[in-house]
Amino acid sequence: MKAQHVLLSAIVLMVIWQALAVLLQQPILPPATTVILTFLREISGDLGWHFLTSLWRVTASTVLAILLAVPLGLGLGQSERLNRIFSPVIYLLYPIPKVVFVPIVLLFLGVGDVSKIVIILLILFLQILVLVRDQAALIRPELLLSVRSLGAGRRALFRFVYLPASLPAIFTALRQSIGTAVAVLYITELFATQRGLGYYIYLQGSTLLNYPQMYAGVIAMSLLGFGLYIVADWLNHRLCPWITDQVA
Amino acid sequence: MIKVRDLTFAYEPGLPVFQHFDWTVDQGQAWAILGPSGCGKTTFLYLLAGLLTPTAGSVRIDDEPLERPRPRTGLILQDFGLLPWGTVEENASLGWTIRSFYGPDERHAPAGEPIGDSASRVHPWLQRLGLYSLRHHYPSQLSGGQRQRTAIARTLSLEPDLLLMDEPFAALDAPTRESLQDTILDLRDERLLTTIVVTHTIEEAAILGKHILVLGTPPNEGGRVIHNETSGTPGFRGSPAYHATCDTLRQSLERKP
Numbered sequence: 001m002k003a004q005h006v007l008l009s010a011i012v013l014m015v016i017w018q019a020l021a022v023l024l025q026q027p028i029l030p031p032a033t034t035v036i037l038t039f040l041r042e043i044s045g046d047l048g049w050h051f052l053t054s055l056w057r058v059t060a061s062t063v064l065a066i067l068l069a070v071p072l073g074l075g076l077g078q079s080e081r082l083n084r085i086f087s088p089v090i091y092l093l094y095p096i097p098k099v100v101f102v103p104i105v106l107l108f109l110g111v112g113d114v115s116k117i118v119i120i121l122l123i124l125f126l127q128i129l130v131l132v133r134d135q136a137a138l139i140r141p142e143l144l145l146s147v148r149s150l151g152a153g154r155r156a157l158f159r160f161v162y163l164p165a166s167l168p169a170i171f172t173a174l175r176q177s178i179g180t181a182v183a184v185l186y187i188t189e190l191f192a193t194q195r196g197l198g199y200y201i202y203l204q205g206s207t208l209l210n211y212p213q214m215y216a217g218v219i220a221m222s223l224l225g226f227g228l229y230i231v232a233d234w235l236n237h238r239l240c241p242w243i244t245d246q247v248a
Numbered sequence: 249m250i251k252v253r254d255l256t257f258a259y260e261p262g263l264p265v266f267q268h269f270d271w272t273v274d275q276g277q278a279w280a281i282l283g284p285s286g287c288g289k290t291t292f293l294y295l296l297a298g299l300l301t302p303t304a305g306s307v308r309i310d311d312e313p314l315e316r317p318r319p320r321t322g323l324i325l326q327d328f329g330l331l332p333w334g335t336v337e338e339n340a341s342l343g344w345t346i347r348s349f350y351g352p353d354e355r356h357a358p359a360g361e362p363i364g365d366s367a368s369r370v371h372p373w374l375q376r377l378g379l380y381s382l383r384h385h386y387p388s389q390l391s392g393g394q395r396q397r398t399a400i401a402r403t404l405s406l407e408p409d410l411l412l413m414d415e416p417f418a419a420l421d422a423p424t425r426e427s428l429q430d431t432i433l434d435l436r437d438e439r440l441l442t443t444i445v446v447t448h449t450i451e452e453a454a455i456l457g458k459h460i461l462v463l464g465t466p467p468n469e470g471g472r473v474i475h476n477e478t479s480g481t482p483g484f485r486g487s488p489a490y491h492a493t494c495d496t497l498r499q500s501l502e503r504k505p
Contacts, residue, residue, distance in 0.1 A: 140327065140329075142325050142326075142327045142329050143327075143329050143330075143331070145294070145297075145299055145323070145325065145329065146323055146324075146325050146328075146329025146399070147329065147331075147342070147346075148299060148317055149297055149299065149317045149321070149322070149323035150317075150342055150343040150346050150402070150403075150406070151317060151319055151343065151346050151347060151350070151356040151357055152346050152356070153350075153355075153356060155349075156346045156349050156350065156356070159349065160331070160342065160345065160346065160349075161331065164331070164333045165333070167333075240333065241386075242332055242333045242334075242386045242388070
């Protein structure tokens with residue numbers, strides 16, 4: 001994907017938006033230019049703080065999800081016995097839309113940052129777990145044997161085989177689930193909080209009826225999701241060059 | 249060099265692949281192990297590599313009981329065993345990377361041997377095997393022959409005294425196979441390596457084995473040994489001796505039930 005193409009698409013969408021706004025002349029659809037100016041003004045103030053709060057919640061969940069899911073996924077992928085015990089549980093939990101846990105997690109963990117981080121963690125955790133597990137199970141026994149014959153014990157196998165083998169799975173999981181994670185973040189921020197983009201959008205739109213500000217919040221939330229996707233994609237290219245080179 | 253004594257090995261109790269099996273290999277000998285699929289020849293090689301442990305009996309190499317992979321034993325497998333995420337150079341250096349990861353602790357690397365700079369040990373092998381210009385490529389960008397040469401470079405840069413190979417060239421086309429067989433013959437003579445190759449093809453056993461151990465249907469209680477001393481001499485591939493060995497091996501395989 002070329003950067004110019006993405007930029008061009010963004011401009012086309014803005015032009016369509018601008019044209020619709022001019023045609024409809026409704027306060028609930030302010031022109032793109034007004035919203036962009038509002039966004040640029042607000043992002044250095046209030047909106048910026050809400051953005052950073054949301055970014056912190058997503059980043060913390062992502063890091064925690066990786067730290068928890070990768071070792072467990074590698075363990076399950078390596079051990080058929082462990083996998084036989086846990087895979088029915090994962091099979092059961094995996095398709096449940098995690099967003100339905102929002103009220104339960106709020107009841108148990110309260111309205112602070114922890115409950116929001118935990119909900120996003122749930123989404124990312126299972127996704128990473130399943131992909132890393134399947135990747136670790138795919139490692140050919142011949143590969144392990146020849147690396148062991150070079151003197152590798154458990155630690156070296158982990159460092160030189162299992163860890164690099166799981167990296168692409170982590171990035172695939174992140175790219176697949178970051179959109180959902182940001183969507184669920186929005187929902188969690190509608191409940192009993194005064195910080196975060198979800199709160200900002202809701203407040204501006206439903207209470208204050210500041211439509212340009214509301215749209216600026218929507219743009220900030222979109223940029224959050226898009227930015228995280230770009231970072232995951234960039235890290236994937238940077239850290240897994242063998243995959244990129246294969247495709248090229 | 250290798251002493252297999254009273255070896256019994258079973259994956260499942262009561263179904264031994266080897267039973268009271270004895271075998272001796274002297275330093276510098278070239279062996280091939282031939283047998284049909286399922287005869288246990290790969291199992292036998294893994295036992296010699298220290299990747300499997302005997303159910304009973306012992307494998308001793310240089311009078312040391314074998315309990316884990318031995319730093320001076322090299323292993324080359326049919327599917328190359330290369331890391332998909334490593335370049336040719338990284339793969340060829342992997343043995344040295346693992347040694348410096350652990351340090352010279354005698355368990356994972358020979359004690360008292362400086363590990364030093366792996367490039368100076370690996371580059372000459374990459375050059376000799378025609379891989380130097382490909383050293384930044386990934387395995388997925390290489391042909392089968394180039395992949396297997398990378399695996400050979402990886403193994404030989406560790407300066408093994410015993411080289412174990414499991415169907416090393418079975419996945420390659422005939423010209424590549426023959427050229428790599430010749431490479432192994434050259435290296436064997438030059439480095440005084442003890443080589444053991446497991447194969448299911450009669451022709452490969454005749455080319456690479458001066459002694460050929462023929463295994464049959466398990467449980468193996470002692471295979472048949474066929475001597476093939478002129479193997480490896482120039483022009484052997486077209487010689488009457490080669491054809492005679494192939495015939496003997498064919499008969500020997502057919503006689504097994």
